[in-house]
Amino acid sequence: MEILENEWEVLTDEGWSDFSALKISETGSLIELKLEDSTLQCTIGHRVMTNVGWKEVQQLKPKDKCITYNGIKRVISVSLVEKTCKVYDLVGVKKNSRYFTNNVLSHNCDEFGHLKPNLAEEFIASVFPTISSSESSKLAIISTPNGLNHFHKLWCDAENSNNDFVPVTGHWTEHPKRNQEWADNQLKTLGEIKFRQEILVTFEGSSYTLIDGAKLASIPTIIPLFQKDKLEIFKQPEKNHSYSITVDVSRGRHQDYSAFSVIDITKMPYEVVATFKDNTITTLEFPHLIYNIARQYNNAFILVEINDLGEEVSNTLWHDYEYENLYFTSGNELSQLRGYPGIRTTSKVKSLGCSVLKDLVEKDQLIINSHRIIEELGIFVLTRKTYAADNSDINDDLCTTLWLFAWLTKQGIFQDITNNDLRLALTEKKQEYIDSTMTPFGFYDDGQNIIDKQKLDMEENKMIPEKDKYYLTSDQIELLNL
Secondary structure, three states: EEEEEEEOOOEOOEEEEEEEEEEEEEEEEEEEEOOOOOOOOOOOOOOEEEEEEEEEEHHHHOOOOEEOOEEEEEEEEEEEEEEEEEEEEEOOOOOEEEEEEEEEEEEEEOHHOOOOOHHHHHHHHHHHHHHHHOOOOOOOOOOOOOOHHHHHHHHHHHHHHOOOOOOOOOOOOHHOOOOOHHHHHHHHHHHHHHHHOOOOOOOOOOOOOOOOOHHHHOOOOOOOOEOOOOOEEEEOOOOOOOEEEEEEOOOOOOOOEEEEEEEEOOOOOOOEEEEEEEEOOOOOOOOHHHHHHHHHHHOOOOEEEEEEEHHHHHHHHHHHHHOOEEEEEOOOOEEEEOEEEOOOEEEOHHHHHHHHHHHHHHHEEOOEHHHHHHHHHHEEEEEEOOEEEEOOOOOOOOHHHHHHHHHHOOOOOOOOHOOOOHHHHHHHHHHHHHHOOOOOEEOOOOOOOOEEOOOOHHHHHHOOOHOOOOOOEEEEOOOOOO
């Protein structure tokens, strides 16, 4: 890559503008964008202005509309061209960092808010240590909002004095050449959501998000008390509190993510107290992490989504770790006495979960705390007949754990089996059910003898009290831990 200084000007949508330099680099592939009256070859990540805001050319489809020097023009085709060639980018365009390239209004650099998540993390990791080690260095980040992403988190942290940035907003009314007529025209061109984002510089979720975009932007987040290896803990376990853990499992091949959320369900509003999200952990390692977290959070009840490899995780927790506080389901309904550990999600389960989640969040009955969840909810939109992430750079696995929890709250026995005061009574009820429906092999003592039914004195014979005994069946080794 080389940068050449210049004494030229470039045509922008605000007239001719100075720019600092010309950056020349090499690429192995291009996107060829054909419009009604022009053709543009550019890098895959090159951004152009459309009638709904800035978009990368690789995201465009035929019939989309781009802003050009000659007005709004329709996209004819978008194709990939494999060839090695030089590409040119203007650096430091004075008028809003945008200019016309082959008639198409383009952006000459990536604003921080438009960086992909991995690039933003790399930038922060590489630049921040250098800046902080110098007493005289200063860093200014200038960007328009672009959803509820990493830039939104920096902004919110600055507003809450959780970092050293000073939040400053530049409003269109401060520009001497802007008037209400101009703003009205921008509203017609961009639409309401993009207008609020690009012109009013407010943080917005995508269109048609499950949770209202304005509500999402107003939800406060907090800095984790503990953060390590993709685990974030926001609140420590509290004595006599009840917790639930909802789990979404991936294959652990750097594709989708395995995730869980720990939620305090002691009282309303419910509160997210810990999250985990990682795309490298395997199904052999994941149960151990879930088990340890559940034990720390007062033996939390666990619900695992088991459509794919989740069944392996759920069975490991139940059989290998002998963890009894698992939610069982039967026919996609919560069941205390029968069924299988975990939930097989269907469109009906997801639809109910999303509907309830919307109510919980918008009515302030669920405290989220986590910015990672806010970021996912910001791109969790209605696609066809269901909700899913509309951004390939951000997935929705933490959203999955939340709508699983929301579905859980609508189950009739949810409060009963997670209420500490009722656990003992329900355990006895479960034993009575076993007594009346299963053929007993006998009672189990301290591990040495199997005996007939009879009351034994615990102190003299050192046996388990009758109320704590359980029966064994031919297909079930244990029902409870000893």
